Amino acid sequence: MLIHAAAGAVGHAAVQLAKAEGAYVIGTAPADDHDFLRDLGTDELVDDTADFAATVHSVDTALDLVGGDFGPRTLGTLRPGGLLLAAVPGAPGLAPEEAEARGMRCAVITPEPSGERLTKIAALLANTRIRLHVEAALPFTDAARAHELGDAGHRKGALVLALPN
Template structure:
């Protein structure tokens, strides 16, 4: 099968199309014929540094949408021919930039019928990140005020919609050119972070979703009401914010997304209810994975980038 691999860590240019042996599903696993694979910032990080795996090149790709080709021993939730989407194995390598990928069966869910494979591949990692942060960690409730940084980004644009579906009042930060998009997704307020200091203008927030890190964490604390929470996604270093928050009567935590069939089913239900839709910035063939990474690392995209693998 065709797959994207790299021999060394480095920039987008290290990504190559190669022929590798088709994998076989183990017990409790399925083999998926990949139709589309989502591209995420964690892919760039692992490509360049080894990420959570170390200094060994990692078979890239975790977002997948496709069709079950074969089921392994003991699998009862899927049959060959089922259309599925999901995020296999993270933080371990999955290798979804390929024509076939194996996955634990319960790291996948049935693809929403109203979505194409390209649309479905845009969802798993980013939507699960938003769901696990806002719903599982923050327990966002109707009427709460939620501030979402990089609200037009891969995680951010889905977080806006999930927070609105939970009944929250949503404030997003984004460049002025992206305000129309963010408002169209349901945000009640949008702040141009290049022109306005959100920490000086936003108050009485219950939950902040910080997708950026660095100075954004401490500044976000200033927007919270007593007992409010900052959920940090950008770097494990954000755990250093915890004692600072506690000293001010606030809360902070760092979240790493996990495979979650239950969460995928909730996301699919939101899609089918018309409350969640992915924004696709670019669709490129598998062979142009390097170009997809260049585009993503430019920092100028809105929503998601997706690689097409099979028709």
């Protein structure tokens, strides 16, 4: 499985969930995050400034957490019949029909909570098979600042807003 933005809030959790399911994981991330991702179990890493499509081939599934031209470029990394999951706001940069014309599948996913999924994730957290990294915890009153930090781009792990007592 190829995971773009593997060190981010969603990406680092996706790496661990994929590993918990037995997947071989390839992650794209800045080089300074590679040690962090190795510690999470990522099998291969690609510097996000490099052309991942030139080095990654024949993956079964790819998770696009970046958007823009990543979707169309990621199609070239998939094996025939492979699946591109786009989890970005708006369009994934290509229509599902474009993927189908190339012998692949594309789906836009939006997280939907379910009791079954939450129970499974809670068990993985409880036995430390998944560890969530918090880059910064800000008071709820600093929500605007949290948005600014998120919009500024790269960060490792998640930003958390702490609710007042």
